[in-house]
Amino acid sequence: MLVEDKKQTEQKKYFRTQMRTDPDMASAVAAIRTLLEFLRRDKGETILGLRESLKWATDCLTRVDSSVAVSSGGELFLRFISLTSLEHQDLARCKKVMEERGELFLEKISLSRTKVAKLCHTFIKDGAKILTHSYSRVVLRVLEKAAAEKKRFTVYVTESQPDTAGRQMAEALRRLGVPVTVVLDAAVGYVLEKVDLVIVGAEGVVESGGIINKIGTYQMAVCSKAHNKPFYVVAESFKFVRLYPLNQQDVPDRFKYKADTLNNVSELSKEHPVIDYTPPSLITLLFTDLGVLTPSAVSDELIKLYL
């Protein structure tokens, strides 16, 4: 037990350092770096044992950061590295192969944001008014690319309580020289008649093609549908997760609240969830590094990734 605890604290420290050194990195990428390091330091004797310990490590990380992306990223990492022939007799050689695959995976996903930005920026026309929700680094990257292409656009950002992450987004956009307005979460319906399109990020993309994102996204999607404005989602492919929620209540508790809340609070029903689920019928298109997908195509991609 003590050994495990020690490993756990070591892991958590490594994870936190990763997050701190590069605040622009997605939490899932930091998690995968941690897992790779864990793989390197692991002293297991069998491949099955290795896999078990990686699963355990992913669990630990979700207890630090309960976002959907960490758990999906971890699972995809595990799948990717074991999706090769591990028939070598020597365990050290197998491990080396897995480590190499892990590096490859990490490389691929660090390029995914650029790919997404390249696909999405063409949908932003000159003079467009964009509405976005809370602070999303992928959306920021897309808007950076569009600005670099000399497009003129204005952005409305929701304040996004309870952590007012929207203000952070506004700051970053101001630094780019993009005219930005911060609006209240309650003013989404009011502002929608002025905007041309809505772009949001996602914490997780589920099997049905819907997304899990910061609370307030579902509202925005319903209002955009009512106003007939396109609702675009930008997400990297490691956020695809094997979940199939039917409605808001069907999302598992471990994703709904922040990790500290889950660990410390006993009465979860008194806590307010920080994410919500947007069904696929309200989403126009998803921009991922696998291409531009319609919500029904997400399931096909998931089948390819996971089966």
Next chain:
Amino acid sequence: MADCGEANGPERKNEIVRAKNEEKELTKEEKQRLRKEKKQQKKQKEKKDDKGSSEKSGREKTLDPLSASQVLSTQSPTQKVPASAPIPVPPSGAPSHSSGAPSHSSSGAPSPADKPAKSKAELKAERRARQEADRASKQQGSSSSSKTKAPASDLNPVVKRLPEHVQVDDPAVVKRLAKKLERQQIPLRSDYGYKVSLFSHLHQYSRKAPLTQLLSIPSSVIHPSIVRLGLQYSQGIVTGSNARSVALLHAFKQVIMDYSTPPNEELSRDLVNKLKPYISFLNQCRPLSASMGNAIKYIKKEISNIPSQYKEEEAKTKLLECIDKYIDEKVVLAAKAISKYAIEKISDGDVILVYGCSSLVNHILCEAFDKNRKFRVIVVDSRPRLEGREALRRLVQIGISCTYVLISALSYVLPEVSKVFLGAHALLANGYVMSRVGTSQIALVARAFNVPVLVCCETYKFCERVQTDSFVSNELDDPDELMVTRKGKTQLEDWHDLSTLGLLNLVYDVTPPDFVDLVITDLGMIPCTSVPVVLRVKNVDQ
């Protein structure tokens, strides 16, 4: 003369467009006249331009299948349109028509009777001449005349043939079917009662006249277990997609056990031929379901893959094993896998709505109850089958608290429902769900109330067919079942006497994928639109 045909082309086109827009219906005489005139035009065109314009003659050749009323045509509308050209002829008279038939001068309307008589001999001579020319040119290897044949034969495979059971109003098809059954020594079942016109292309049989009454005892052609199975199907003793397929497979096991290879025959070929009349017989008793179709395909494949060096006993044991394995994998284990996924979706305090009696849904609910989930069930039922009563009986027996309503009370109970679980008869390749009639109504109203609809279906019920409405292919049950006797009085007792009254007892309907939130299969939970992906993956596996 020949040129005037070409020159008046654009003029003719306008009339064609007009005729198409007017959408005049073609009567039988007009169709015959059409055919004759088409032949005329073809001859003239061949005469004047033997090797050229291969498309035109190819087009005209493919116009012939038009006479069959319901052939799916992949031809463009412009190709169909020349057929309607002669329609303005009767009202408008000569000019437009004569342009198409150069053998007549521009004087008044030629009598249709003259034309065929005059050119029948000509036609024959021309045809013979053309055949000789084709044969000669084929030997030379020139492509131009074979080109005239090529587009026709290219287009032929594209025109799919409809299954016979949806062409009952076409006498040619019915005759063909009768001949086939005569060959196989199976009695033909006759249709019963007045058929509603929208469904006149389907069979409608009476329960009181089962096919087995027309068989001689002992029947030498049909194996007795198949006769029993046919009776059970037609009388409704064995119902439900899974039950029918499993019963079919058990009957086939019996057939295989009693089978002995005749001398000078190979088991792999002869057994398949033996099964064909059985399948026709069962089809006559009750149309085959999609799951039964897939099971039969599997058996036929297994039988034909038996290597010839197997001895009879070995081959038979292997086949029996295959059938057992199929039932085990596709039905029993699939049900277990589906229950595992479905139980994740049932939470405590749920109110679940089910429709009719689906063996799979009942299994899921029983398993969930065994795993101590707290939920209650609302069973929705409908006439005339009242299958919900069977489901209600099964659920109450193990202790689930249930409510029973008829489908007319659906919108009344839906506000308190949290999920709807539906079974399926088949899942079509475009994502539509084919199930018991009433299912699409439940899905529609549930969508209006924002209640999630979950369909549970094993993968062996997935079929390659595509259907967007419930009319094209369905099953008509005995219309007398709709009569109800209450307090000694039978309503609709003498419905046969009223010539304008039709009773419609549909069995299936299709639900569009927009109304279905989730499909639970043994491969996992997929959205309705991903059914073709699963079919693709399955085909790759096989």
